[in-house]
Structures are given as structure tokens and as C-alpha cells.
Amino acid sequence: MGYLRINNLVKTFNRTEVVKDLTLEISKGELISFLGPSGCGKTTTLNMIAGFLDVDGGRIEVDGQAVHLLPANKREMGMVFQNYALFPHMTVFDNIAYGLKLRKVSKVEAKKRVLEALDMVRLAGYEKRYPKELSGGQQQRVSLARALVIKPKVLLLDEPLSNLDAKLRQEMREEIVDIQKQVGITTIFVTHDQEEALAISDRIAVMYEGRIEQVDDPITIYNQPKTDFVSQFIGEVNKIQGVVVGGENGNESRVNFYGDEQLLPFQLRTNEKLDFFVRPEKIVITQKHEGEGFQSIVMKKMFLGAKTRYFLKVEDKDLIADIPNTALNPHSIIEGSKVQTFWQAEDILPSRNVR
Amino acid sequence: MKKKLPSILLSLSCLIVYLFLLAPIVVVLLSSLTTTEYIVFPPEGVTLRWYIELIEHPEFIDSFILSISVAFGTAIIATIIGTMSALAVVRREFKGKNAIVQLIGSPLLIPSVVFGVALLQFYSWIGLATSPLSLILGHIILTVPFVMRLVVASLVGFDRVIEQAAMNLGASSIRVFFEITLPVIKSGVIAGAIFAFITSFDDLTVALFIVSTDVVTLPVRIYTYMQYQYDPIIASVSSIMIIMTVVLMIIIERVMGVGKIFSSKN
Amino acid sequence: MELNTRVDNEIVLMQKKKNFKKRRDTWLLLIPTLAIFLFFFLLPLFFLFVTSFKTFDAGTGIGNQWTLANYIQFLSDPFYISVLWRTIKIGLITTIITIIISYPVAYQITKAKPRMKNYLTLLVLSPLLISMVIRCYGWVILLSNNGVINQTLMTTGLINEPAPLLYSEFSVIVGMVHVLFPYMVLSIMGALERIDPSIIRASKNLGASNLRTFVSIVLPLTLPGIFAGSVMVFSLSVSSFVTPSILGGPQVKVMSYITYEQVAVMMNWPYGGAIGFLLILVATITILIYSKVLSKSEKGVAIQ
Numbered sequence: 001m002g003y004l005r006i007n008n009l010v011k012t013f014n015r016t017e018v019v020k021d022l023t024l025e026i027s028k029g030e031l032i033s034f035l036g037p038s039g040c041g042k043t044t045t046l047n048m049i050a051g052f053l054d055v056d057g058g059r060i061e062v063d064g065q066a067v068h069l070l071p072a073n074k075r076e077m078g079m080v081f082q083n084y085a086l087f088p089h090m091t092v093f094d095n096i097a098y099g100l101k102l103r104k105v106s107k108v109e110a111k112k113r114v115l116e117a118l119d120m121v122r123l124a125g126y127e128k129r130y131p132k133e134l135s136g137g138q139q140q141r142v143s144l145a146r147a148l149v150i151k152p153k154v155l156l157l158d159e160p161l162s163n164l165d166a167k168l169r170q171e172m173r174e175e176i177v178d179i180q181k182q183v184g185i186t187t188i189f190v191t192h193d194q195e196e197a198l199a200i201s202d203r204i205a206v207m208y209e210g211r212i213e214q215v216d217d218p219i220t221i222y223n224q225p226k227t228d229f230v231s232q233f234i235g236e237v238n239k240i241q242g243v244v245v246g247g248e249n250g251n252e253s254r255v256n257f258y259g260d261e262q263l264l265p266f267q268l269r270t271n272e273k274l275d276f277f278v279r280p281e282k283i284v285i286t287q288k289h290e291g292e293g294f295q296s297i298v299m300k301k302m303f304l305g306a307k308t309r310y311f312l313k314v315e316d317k318d319l320i321a322d323i324p325n326t327a328l329n330p331h332s333i334i335e336g337s338k339v340q341t342f343w344q345a346e347d348i349l350p351s352r353n354v355r
Numbered sequence: 356m357k358k359k360l361p362s363i364l365l366s367l368s369c370l371i372v373y374l375f376l377l378a379p380i381v382v383v384l385l386s387s388l389t390t391t392e393y394i395v396f397p398p399e400g401v402t403l404r405w406y407i408e409l410i411e412h413p414e415f416i417d418s419f420i421l422s423i424s425v426a427f428g429t430a431i432i433a434t435i436i437g438t439m440s441a442l443a444v445v446r447r448e449f450k451g452k453n454a455i456v457q458l459i460g461s462p463l464l465i466p467s468v469v470f471g472v473a474l475l476q477f478y479s480w481i482g483l484a485t486s487p488l489s490l491i492l493g494h495i496i497l498t499v500p501f502v503m504r505l506v507v508a509s510l511v512g513f514d515r516v517i518e519q520a521a522m523n524l525g526a527s528s529i530r531v532f533f534e535i536t537l538p539v540i541k542s543g544v545i546a547g548a549i550f551a552f553i554t555s556f557d558d559l560t561v562a563l564f565i566v567s568t569d570v571v572t573l574p575v576r577i578y579t580y581m582q583y584q585y586d587p588i589i590a591s592v593s594s595i596m597i598i599m600t601v602v603l604m605i606i607i608e609r610v611m612g613v614g615k616i617f618s619s620k621n
Numbered sequence: 622m623e624l625n626t627r628v629d630n631e632i633v634l635m636q637k638k639k640n641f642k643k644r645r646d647t648w649l650l651l652i653p654t655l656a657i658f659l660f661f662f663l664l665p666l667f668f669l670f671v672t673s674f675k676t677f678d679a680g681t682g683i684g685n686q687w688t689l690a691n692y693i694q695f696l697s698d699p700f701y702i703s704v705l706w707r708t709i710k711i712g713l714i715t716t717i718i719t720i721i722i723s724y725p726v727a728y729q730i731t732k733a734k735p736r737m738k739n740y741l742t743l744l745v746l747s748p749l750l751i752s753m754v755i756r757c758y759g760w761v762i763l764l765s766n767n768g769v770i771n772q773t774l775m776t777t778g779l780i781n782e783p784a785p786l787l788y789s790e791f792s793v794i795v796g797m798v799h800v801l802f803p804y805m806v807l808s809i810m811g812a813l814e815r816i817d818p819s820i821i822r823a824s825k826n827l828g829a830s831n832l833r834t835f836v837s838i839v840l841p842l843t844l845p846g847i848f849a850g851s852v853m854v855f856s857l858s859v860s861s862f863v864t865p866s867i868l869g870g871p872q873v874k875v876m877s878y879i880t881y882e883q884v885a886v887m888m889n890w891p892y893g894g895a896i897g898f899l900l901i902l903v904a905t906i907t908i909l910i911y912s913k914v915l916s917k918s919e920k921g922v923a924i925q
Binding site for chain 2: 643644646647648650651653654655657658661662663664665666668669672722725726728729743744745747748749750751752753754755756757758759760761762763767768769799802831832856859860861862863867876877880881884885890893894897898900901904905908
Binding site for chain 1: 514528
């Protein structure tokens with residue numbers, strides 16, 4: 001029972017389909033992120049939902065009503081833009097009140113709601129300022145208040161944080177989630193920043209070349225990516241090669257990685273050479289030279305504060321391992337030395353040719 | 356010292372140019388005060404006699420009122436239709452766009468004498484009598500190119516996302532234009548209107564052909580008077596116009612800042 | 622499947638409707654201007670063009686026969702050729718003088734602090750706001766026989782009788798320079814402001830003197846601006862009427878003046894029209910040369 005339903009959505013620019021048969025259901029009050037590299041169709045999809053672009057096929061429904069044929073000004077969607085898009089000739093108050101004025105809300109009521117909205121985005125007292133007198137973060141908050149004050153059916157956020165600096169970006173994203181949960185509004189958050197998507201979303205729709213690759217909650221997306229693209233785009237991965245040495249029983253196979261054999265939960269054909277992925281933080285290294293795993297050479301190490309990144313080499317293949325400094329003192333590992341390297345079988349992500 | 360010499364020379368040469376620039380204007384202002392029967396500079400004595408004598412020349416006042424109304428009409432119409440064409444040219448794709456842009460820009464390339472002659476011939480051919488309207492129509496042709504250029508310049512730098520934002524909040528395209536777009540490109544539009552007003556008010560060449568004995572604009576009145584009379588009345592009329600222009604400029608400067616009017620970049 | 626086709630039809634219909642509305646709105650925006658330009662600009666000029674190929678009739682001004690005589694008469698009469706040459710000569714001299722006096726001013730304004738810059742720009746542009754007739758009248762007063770310049774020259778004993786300053790090519794050029802100078806300043810200022818300050822710093826850093834930097838860096842970079850300004854000043858100068866008619870009068874006949882004279886005094890419409898179109902030709906050729914050179918160099922600035 002989706003509140004916002006997108007069915008078989010198609011958009012074509014110059015005979016190229018930039019959105020291909022996209023279907024998605026979003027429940028009421030949910031915060032869903034559209035995550036993908038630039039050109040993946042996420043902003044195009046958002047613009048079709050908002051009504052800034054005509055759909056070339058398919059259907060968009062909100063609360064059971066088709067909206068894809070309506071003009072943008074009749075869709076009741078609140079949008080927050082990447083560059084804030086505040087009206088430069090209006091004060092903060094007038095910016096936020098504009099949507100209410102269009103809805104013929106009485107002056108008294110409008111004033112009350114604008115002040116409430118300002119309070120919500122922690123900008124009380126800024127109502128007489130002009131946009132150019134505000135910092136980027138403040139402008140984005142005004143933009144959020146302006147979108148929310150009209151009580152839209154859906155809130156659309158188009159890379160709202162990408163023009164802010166790193167620290168502010170983190171603060172703002174927490175604030176956005178707080179407000180979203182407080183208001184309980186159905187929200188689409190478009191971003192190319194996976195960390196952002198992972199941190200705030202109820203669900204993430206990973207998009208690539210006009211298609212949704214996977215829709216799932218952040219933990220599933222991260223730990224059980226369904227496609228090669230998702231594996232490689234979300235978080236970092238090492239591509240590793242293994243040779244299937246034998247199937248144990250129906251759903252498991254024994255695979256040899258650089259001399260170390262592991263039992264994996266996939267049914268594979270014996271003697272095939274296959275690609276797998278493993279995340280850097282799932283790799284464990286020790287100075288012991290025995291037990292599980294295989295030997296690799298430390299080519300370089302990079303201290304990153306809480307963790308250290310080790311660049312390893314095994315059989316001419318590069319491997320990256322991120323090890324928490326609490327688990328291993330970086331001083332004890334010398335560049336050029338050999339280390340014992342291993343990972344748990346359940347941390348192996350299959351690639352396309354494995355599935 | 357060695358470093359400063361070039362900059363002193365620069366300032367000095369600029370100063371001379373500024374003096375050259377202001378000289379004729381100052382000369383007109385000062386010689387309007389002369390006590391002599393003929394125009395002379397420097398003025399001999401100081402009197403306001405030539406301002407008072409203007410009362411005996413109501414034709415100057417009539418012409419002034421005519422010129423103001425023609426300039427006003429021109430500015431309003433040229434600004435509206437020039438802004439409309441600028442919108443179409445910047446925001447829409449259509450066949451023959453280049454040709455249309457060239458056409459609207461071409462009055463700048465046509466000497467106004469030739470245009471004046473052509474218009475006079477056309478008016479007499481279709482039997483349109485001289486009236487403020489016939490003057491306004493001619494002046495619209497002279498001024499729309501300026502309006503369009505200035506408005507195009509401010510539309511080109513305009514980020515249309517704020518229009519999307521307004522639409523998203525529920526504004527119809529008409530409301531978006533009047534409440535969002537127009538206020539933001541205001542300085543370009545106002546600059547266009549001022550330019551149109553001044554060009555129309557100042558026009559001698561085209562008006563010289565179109566005016567009739569009872570419909571005479573101020574520049575034409577001054578021009579013809581100058582050819583037959585040499586008394587300081589012209590200086591006093593001119594001085595009043597100069598002073599008005601200066602006052603107008605100060606008001607505009609107070610209201611919106613002159614830098615904004617002239618620099619279309621902001 | 623059936624449902625899908627129906628929905629797609631709806632979408633196609635909406636898009637068609639939108640496209641139609643868009644096209645209609647585009648033309649609605651353009652029609653007022655196009656209508657006025659068609660009726661009060663193109664049509665009159667076309668009629669005048671047609672007229673310029675007609676014979677002269679003493680009674681009505683325009684005769685019935687077709688002829689090329691008006692153009693041939695102009696191009697074969699040394700008097701009219703001398704008028705054409707004078708017009709071009711005045712245009713060229715005016716252009717050169719405006720370049721020379723505009724450059725330092727433009728340079729000083731771009732170097733000035735923001736506040737000062739505003740005031741200086743205003744100072745340069747303000748003459749544009751004052752009626753051209755009045756400005757020329759000021760020069761009439763200054764340059765006349767009993768004007769301040771002749772008076773000064775005579776009291777200092779440099780000359781014995783007033784020099785004929787007024788109603789000469791000299792006075793026309795003075796007036797032209799005065800009227801057209803702001804256009805050149807604006808054009809050069811535009812070019813100067815486009816120069817990246819780091820280029821100048823780089824040049825000085827490499828050991829170039831101020832003069833050297835100016836000659837080898839600043840001047841070449843502003844050439845397109847100078848060129849654009851020159852085209853504007855030249856074409857405005859050859860087509861201007863007010864300045865030559867007030868400061869030159871019948872003594873300094875230029876193309877625009879004889880056009881006026883033929884029509885308003887002689888009532889010879891066909892000949893006036895022919896002179897007018899030759900004048901348009903001169904102005905157009907200038908612009909054409911300009912755009913040719915511009916597209917060749919590809920670094921010029923558009924005429925503002």
C-alpha cells in the first residue's frame with residue numbers, strides 16, 4: 001500500500017531513455033533516498049515527480065490520485081533545491097509566507113505558521129533578513145521551512161546539502177531527519193553521497209543508468225548488495241578472485257582464495273575462476289604467520305585517525321584493509337613485511353557471475 | 356617620485372577630459388544668467404530675466420509637456436513590448452529566432468535621418484496625421500532595441516530554479532512572472548524604461564520630420580528657435596532641462612543606486 | 622497492456638497541449654513588437670527604397686518612371702562624393718580622438734575604488750542623459766566668434782581677428798567626440814575589467830616594468846574593446862544628424878544633412894532616399910567588416 005506510487009516511469013531526452021521503466025512504492029511518512037552517480041536519472045525522476053518535467057510514459061500517484069498529468073503548481077509537493085532557490089527580493093518571512101499567500105491563508109494564520117516553521121528550523125528572529133544576509137546553512141533551513149509550511153503531501157529534497165561544507169552537512173542532515181520524523185512527512189531525498197543516504201534513510205533506492213538497482217534499508221543495502229553496481233558504489237570493496245575447488249553439498253561451495261579455502265553459501269561449478277567482493281573493514285591482518293588466511297605484503301600504510309589503511313599485495317593483486325587502531329597498533333606493522341590476512345566467509349559479497 | 360609621475364600624468368589627463376565633458380553644460384547654465392540681449396560666455400552680470408521671459412513663450416511649455424507625454428508613452432510601451440520580446444528570445448526556441456533578433460536590433464544600424472524620412476513618407480502615404488501617437492510609434496522603433504538588450508542581459512543571468520520553487524509552492528505561471536521573475540529582473544527593466552524615456556525625450560532627428568506646426572517637441576522647438584534667434588531664452592530653457600535631469604538622476608540614485616542602472620552585470 | 626496504452630495516450634495528449642500552448646505563448650510575446658516593426662519600420666524603409674528608384678517630379682516629389690539616375694548622379698558628382706568622403710573623414714578622426722582620450726579615463730575608472738568608480742562612471746555617462754541639442758548648443762556658445770575661446774586668443778594677442786571655429790569640420794568633430802566619447806569609455810572599460818588581475822601580477826612578477834606590462838599585456842588584451850568601441854563610434858558618427866547640423870550647418874555638409882536637405886528643403890524624395898540608402902550602406906559595411914574581423918580573431922567583445 002504505497003502512499004506515493006511510481007509505475008513504469010519513462011523519460012526520454014533526444015531518443016535516449018534516461019529513466020527506464022521505473023517502478024517504486026513509498027509508504028506514508030517514509031524517508032527514502034535516491035542514491036546514484038550523476039547522470040543516473042535520480043534528479044530527472046525527482047523533477048518528474050515535482051512536475052518540472054513531463055513524463056514520457058508511466059504513472060505517478062499520490063494517495064491514490066494520479067498526479068503525473070498535473071502542472072507543477074497543482075501537485076502539492078514541497079521541494080528543497082540544491083542551491084536553496086530562495087526569492088532574493090523577499091525577506092525570510094515573505095519567502096516562507098509565499099506559499100501560504102498563494103493558498104489565501106489569512107494574514108494572522110499565515111504569520112503564526114511562518115513563525116512556527118522558523119522556530120522548527122531554529123531560525124526564530126531571522127524573519128526580516130534577506131537571503132543574501134544568511135549563510136548557506138541558514139538559507140537551506142529557510143528553504144526547508146518554506147517547503148514544509150504549506151503542509152505538502154510529499155517533501156522532495158534535491159541534493160540539499162551538497163553546497164554546504166562537511167561539518168555543516170552532518171549537522172544539517174541530522175536536523176532534516178529530526179524534522180522529517182517530527183512532521184511525519186513522506187520524503188524523497190536525492191543525493192550522490194552514500195554516507196548521507198546510509199545515515200538518514202528509512203530505505204535507499206540505488207539508481208544506475210535510469211534504473212533502480214536495489215531498494216532496501218541501509219543495512220541490507222550495505223551488507224547484502226544485490227548487484228555489482230551496488231556492491232561497488234556503496235562503501236568500498238576489494239575485488240578478489242577465487243577458484244571453486246568443490247561443492248560440498250547443495251547450497252555451498254568450497255572456494256580457494258590465494259591458497260586459503262573457504263566454504264561459501266553459494267552453489268557454484270567446480271574449477272571456475274570467479275570474482276567476489278570484500279569490504280576493506282572486513283579484512284583482518286595479524287603478524288602471526290599461521291592459522292586461517294594467507295600471507296600478503298604490506299606495501300604502504302596510511303594513518304587515518306581511528307583506523308589505519310593498509311595497502312596489501314598478494315599474488316600481484318592489490319588489497320586494501322582498514323584496521324581499527326584499537327585492534328592493531330599501526331607502529332607494529334612495517335612496510336614491506338608479510339602479514340597473515342583473512343576474512344570471514346559471510347563477509348564475502350558475490351559478483352554478477354557468481355549469482 | 357619616479358613611481359608617482361605616470362599616475363599624476365594619468366590623473367591630469369583625465370581631469371582635462373572631465374573638464375571637456377562638462378564644459379558645454381556648465382557654459383549653458385552660466386550664460387543663461389547674462390544681462391545682455393544676446394548669448395555670451397562668460398555672462399555679463401547676473402539676472403534671472405531670461406527665466407522670467409519664458410512666461411511670454413508658452414510654446415516652450417507646450418512643447419515641454421508634449422515631449423514629456425511622448426517620452427512617457429514611448430517608455431511604457433517600449434518597455435512592455437521589449438520585455439515581452441526579450442522573454443521570448445531568451446526562453447523559447449522557435450524557428451526564425453535569429454532573424455527576429457536581428458530585426459529588432461536593426462534600428463540601431465539605420466541612421467535616424469533615413470528612418471525619419473521613411474516614416475514621414477509612410478505617414479503621408481497612409482494619411483496618418485501628426486499626433487503624439489505618430490511620434491510615439493516612431494520612438495518605439497528607436498527604443499525597443501535598447502530595452503530588449505538590457506532585459507535580455509538581466510534574463511540571461513537569471514537562475515530559473517527560483518521560478519520552479521514558486522511553481523512548486525503553487526504559483527501559476529502568470530503569478531510567477533509578476534511576483535518572482537519581474538521583481539528580480541527589475542533593474543534591467545527600469546534601466547530600459549529610463550533609456551527609452553531619455554532617447555524619446557532627446558530625439559530631434561526623427562521628430563524633425565514628423566512634427567507639424569502645432570505638434571512640436573521640445574528638441575525641435577529649441578533647434579528651430581536656435582536657427583533664427585540668438586537671445587539667451589534658449590539657454591534658460593536648456594538650463595531648466597539640465598537641472599531637471601540632474602534632480603531626476605539624484606532621485607533615481609537615492610531610490611536604487613546608479614551603479615545598478617548602468618551595470619547590467621549585477 | 623490495454624490500460625497502459627490508454628495512459629500513454631493521455632500523456633501524449635498532455636504533451637501536445639503543452640507544446641501548443643508554449644508555441645502560442647511565444648508568438649503572443651513577439652507579436653506586438655513584430656507588428657509595430659513591420660508596419661512602422663520595415664514597410665516605411667521598403668517604400669523609401671522603392672522611391673529611391675523613381676524619377677523626381679517637381680509637383681508631387683515622386684515621379685512615375687523607374688530609374689537608377691539617383692544613385693548614378695550621386696556617385697558621379699564630385700560634390701556629392703566629397704560629402705561622402707567628408708562624412709567618412711569626420712567619422713575616422715572622431716574615432717581616433719575618442720580612443721586617445723577615452724583610454725586614460727577608462728583606465729583610471731577601472732583602477733578606482735568601488736565608490737569612486739561609481740561616481741566617475743556617472744560623471745562620464747551623465748552627458749548622455751542631457752539632450753544632445755543642449756550639449757551642442759553649449760559648444761556653439763564656446764566656439765562662436767565672440768565665444769570664450771576666441772576672446773581669450775585675441776586678448777592674449779595670439780590672433781587678431783576671431784578664428785572661424787564654429788560651423789567648421791573642427792567644431793563638428795569637437796561636438797561628435799563629446800557626444801560619442803562615453804560609448805568608447807564603456808567599451809574599453811568592459812575590456813579592461815575582463816582582464817584577470819593575476820595576469821598583470823604574473824607579468825610584474827616576471828620582472829616587467831609597469832610600462833612594459835601595459836604595452837605587452839594590457840593594451841593587446843583591450844584591443845577587442847577598442848575595436849568594438851571604434852565600430853560603434855564610427856557608425857554612430859557617420860549617421861549622426863544633430864551634431865553636424867547644429868555645429869556644422871550648411872557649411873559642413875555631411876550625408877545625413879544632405880539627406881535631410883533633399884527631402885525637407887528640395888522636396889526631392891527619390892534623391893533623398895537614394896542618399897539615405899547609400900548612408901545605410903556605409904554604416905552596414907562598417908558593421909560587416911567588424912563582424913568579419915571578429916569571427917576571424919574570435920576574441921573580440923560584442924558591441925554592447
